[in-house]
Amino acid sequence: MTTEVVRLAHGGGGRLQAKLLDEVILPALGSPARGAPDAAVLDAPDGRLALTTDSFVVRPLFFPGGDIGRLAVHGTVNDLAMAGARPLWLTLGLILEEGLPLEDLRRILASVSAAAEECGVQVVAGDTKVVEAGRGDGAYLNTSGVGIVPEGVRIAPDAIRPGDVLLASGDLGRHGVAILAAREGLGLDPPIPSDSAPVAGAVAALLAADVPVHALRDPTRGGTVAALQELADASGCRLVLDDAAIPVREDVRGACEILGLDPLHSASEGRFLAAVPEPAAEHALSVLRSRPETAGAVAIGQAEAGEPAVIRRLATGVERRVILPAGEQLPRIC
Amino acid sequence: MRHLDEYRDPALILQQAEAIRAACTRRWTLMEVCGGQTHAILRHGLDDLLADTVELLHGPGCPVCVTPTETLDQAVLLTRRREVMLCTFGDMLRVPGALGDLNAARAAGGDVRVIYSPLDAVALAREHPQREVVLLAVGFETTAPAAAITVLQAEALGLSNLSLLVSHSLVPPAMEALLTDPAHRIQGFLAAGHVCTVEGAAAYQAIAEHFRVPIVVTGFEPVDLLAGIRACVEQLERDEARVENRYDRAARDDGNAAARDAVSRVFEPVEREWRGMGRLPASGLGLRPAYAGFDAVARFGIASPATGADGPCIAGEVLRGLRRPTDCPAFGRECTPNTPLGAPMVSSEGACAAYLHYRGGA
Numbered sequence: 001m002t003t004e005v006v007r008l009a010h011g012g013g014g015r016l017q018a019k020l021l022d023e024v025i026l027p028a029l030g031s032p033a034r035g036a037p038d039a040a041v042l043d044a045p046d047g048r049l050a051l052t053t054d055s056f057v058v059r060p061l062f063f064p065g066g067d068i069g070r071l072a073v074h075g076t077v078n079d080l081a082m083a084g085a086r087p088l089w090l091t092l093g094l095i096l097e098e099g100l101p102l103e104d105l106r107r108i109l110a111s112v113s114a115a116a117e118e119c120g121v122q123v124v125a126g127d128t129k130v131v132e133a134g135r136g137d138g139a140y141l142n143t144s145g146v147g148i149v150p151e152g153v154r155i156a157p158d159a160i161r162p163g164d165v166l167l168a169s170g171d172l173g174r175h176g177v178a179i180l181a182a183r184e185g186l187g188l189d190p191p192i193p194s195d196s197a198p199v200a201g202a203v204a205a206l207l208a209a210d211v212p213v214h215a216l217r218d219p220t221r222g223g224t225v226a227a228l229q230e231l232a233d234a235s236g237c238r239l240v241l242d243d244a245a246i247p248v249r250e251d252v253r254g255a256c257e258i259l260g261l262d263p264l265h266s267a268s269e270g271r272f273l274a275a276v277p278e279p280a281a282e283h284a285l286s287v288l289r290s291r292p293e294t295a296g297a298v299a300i301g302q303a304e305a306g307e308p309a310v311i312r313r314l315a316t317g318v319e320r321r322v323i324l325p326a327g328e329q330l331p332r333i334c
Numbered sequence: 335m336r337h338l339d340e341y342r343d344p345a346l347i348l349q350q351a352e353a354i355r356a357a358c359t360r361r362w363t364l365m366e367v368c369g370g371q372t373h374a375i376l377r378h379g380l381d382d383l384l385a386d387t388v389e390l391l392h393g394p395g396c397p398v399c400v401t402p403t404e405t406l407d408q409a410v411l412l413t414r415r416r417e418v419m420l421c422t423f424g425d426m427l428r429v430p431g432a433l434g435d436l437n438a439a440r441a442a443g444g445d446v447r448v449i450y451s452p453l454d455a456v457a458l459a460r461e462h463p464q465r466e467v468v469l470l471a472v473g474f475e476t477t478a479p480a481a482a483i484t485v486l487q488a489e490a491l492g493l494s495n496l497s498l499l500v501s502h503s504l505v506p507p508a509m510e511a512l513l514t515d516p517a518h519r520i521q522g523f524l525a526a527g528h529v530c531t532v533e534g535a536a537a538y539q540a541i542a543e544h545f546r547v548p549i550v551v552t553g554f555e556p557v558d559l560l561a562g563i564r565a566c567v568e569q570l571e572r573d574e575a576r577v578e579n580r581y582d583r584a585a586r587d588d589g590n591a592a593a594r595d596a597v598s599r600v601f602e603p604v605e606r607e608w609r610g611m612g613r614l615p616a617s618g619l620g621l622r623p624a625y626a627g628f629d630a631v632a633r634f635g636i637a638s639p640a641t642g643a644d645g646p647c648i649a650g651e652v653l654r655g656l657r658r659p660t661d662c663p664a665f666g667r668e669c670t671p672n673t674p675l676g677a678p679m680v681s682s683e684g685a686c687a688a689y690l691h692y693r694g695g696a
Contacts (some may be wrong), residue, residue, distance in 0.1 A: 319695040
């Protein structure tokens with residue numbers, strides 16, 4: 001039996017493309033039937049609109065703890081959540097490489113569908129293109145998301161004030177290490193699972209509990225350091241991390257030690273950092289810890305007045321500034 | 335990580351730092367030879383903790399930093415050949431040569447693969463019999479055994495599509511060169527523990543005796559490093575100069591005979607150019623005549639392009655411990671990890687990168 005694969009004609013606009021849409025893509029996503037208008041027309045609830053877009057080019061497509069489909073939904077939903085928005089709708093752009101097994105496409109779409117349902121969002125529009133073999137890594141996904149920011153919510157990096165406590169919603173740096181290990185076949189046993197997960201529910205819970213959240217940021221590409229550096233630059237605050245409090249799983253620390261990488265430069269896909277006023281910090285932590293996806297939430301540092309910078313305060317009292325790595329982190333020589 | 339955490343215990347670190355302070359009647363100047371140790375010193379703030387007691391100079395032990403421009407340029411030239419797949423460690427990708435860096439060579443269409451072990455090159459050569467796999471073999475005594483085993487495996491498997499661009503360096507000749515420089519300020523050495531796991535601490539005996547300088551074999555964790563520094567200053571205070579192994583949980587005095595044997599079967603000592611230090615006799619490894627068939631330079635007839643100067647970069651003096659990264663007018667300004675002028679800013683083990691990373695900008 002030959003494996004069914006994506007062919008160039010699947011992207012040609014003809015009968016084969018119609019078949020792919022009708023038999024594979026639309027049923028998987030539970031989307032409105034084909035023949036709907038070129039643009040989705042949606043009834044927006046009250047509040048301000050939040051809009052974001054993200055493209056996913058991860059290799060391998062399937063990795064411990066997730067796949068490109070889940071990642072594409074979580075990434076976009078989480079970006080909306082970082083603005084305090086309730087995610088409502090997604091679009092899905094598929095760029096498929098000729099030769100991709102249809103079975104893989106079905107798995108990816110099933111993941112998109114399951115993740116969207118988990119996050120309470122609908123996939124309302126999309127697009128499919130096919131590129132020649134060798135011109136892609138199997139599949140690239142683009143997701144755009146629309147959400148609603150409730151009245152009265154203002155969450156922005158420049159709202160951070162000296163004295164604010166910095167929270168991490170769980171262990172940091174896991175996704176980047178999981179992907180690197182899977183891509184390079186490092187053979188870690190057991191494999192490190194990605195932390196890919198939606199965080200919108202946890203953010204909604206904070207807002208519902210009247211936690212006056214000043215800023216939120218998901219530490220995706222560039223990891224925790226990049227996220228905090230942006231917050232420092234935007235707020236003009238010096239962000240001081242308590243080195244001993246930074247939550248990193250032991251297997252992630254171990255893999256980073258071997259490879260000469262820093263877990264704080266490694267991406268998370270199911271975590272967020274929050275800045276809240278000090279008096280609200282304990283309450284915020286108890287709200288987060290009551291939910292399974294943020295049960296590991298901890299305070300990792302505090303904002304101070306001073307030159308914008310990210311500082312790691314070691315347990316010996318010595319302060320070390322942390323800066324962004326130049327481009328991608330690469331394993332060292334010895 | 336349990337075992338590692340013992341060597342990072344803050345209470346132990348502070349206790350050791352205090353013991354060093356108590357042992358010193360004056361401020362001593364020590365050099366750690368290895369870039370991994372430089373990185374650990376800066377990362378854990380040991381330079382700050384000991385600021386009033388010990389000045390730490392950072393030596394030339396960053397393999398990426400000392401790899402000469404010529405080798406990088408040869409690697410870039412190889413990537414321009416369609417049949418070549420060049421394999422290298424990740425941190426070699428951004429080292430600037432006269433012809434740009436390997437990242438740029440990759441962007442220009444060259445097939446450059448990041449590997450985690452030299453043996454990955456053997457696997458790639460087997461998977462891609464139609465390609466010419468070239469291993470950019472750089473590093474010190476620690477990485478040479480794996481490169482040697484790569485050659486031996488390729489030979490055993492009869493692989494004819496694998497070759498090496500060899501630029502391995504040896505640490506002791508570099509230490510001798512540093513000590514013969516009249517301007518040097520080195521009063522004691524912290525020798526790299528992992529070099530000794532291969533070569534054995536005995537490799538340093540002659541240097542300690544000849545130059546009257548204490549050499550303490552030291553590990554890479556803060557508690558290890560402080561134990562090494564303490565042993566070194568205690569020798570200096572007692573006017574002693576001998577080799578002392580403070581990393582005996584990993585490094586034996588006689589090293590690893592199997593690794594040494596593999597290296598000496600495949601390689602022989604040769605004169606080697608060190609970036610910033612010039613040509614040092616018997617300071618590198620080259621393929622023995624019996625393995626000349628694995629020499630990528632000969633196989634592809636790669637020319638040795640003229641070596642370019644390092645420009646305003648003072649990398650050579652930094653690598654010799656004569657000046658600090660922060661003494662460089664370009665440090666943190668024109669020269670950053672994004673726009674490195676010299677190799678010590680590129681490698682995560684380079685002194686300039688470590689200073690910028692852990693102590694901030696200019």
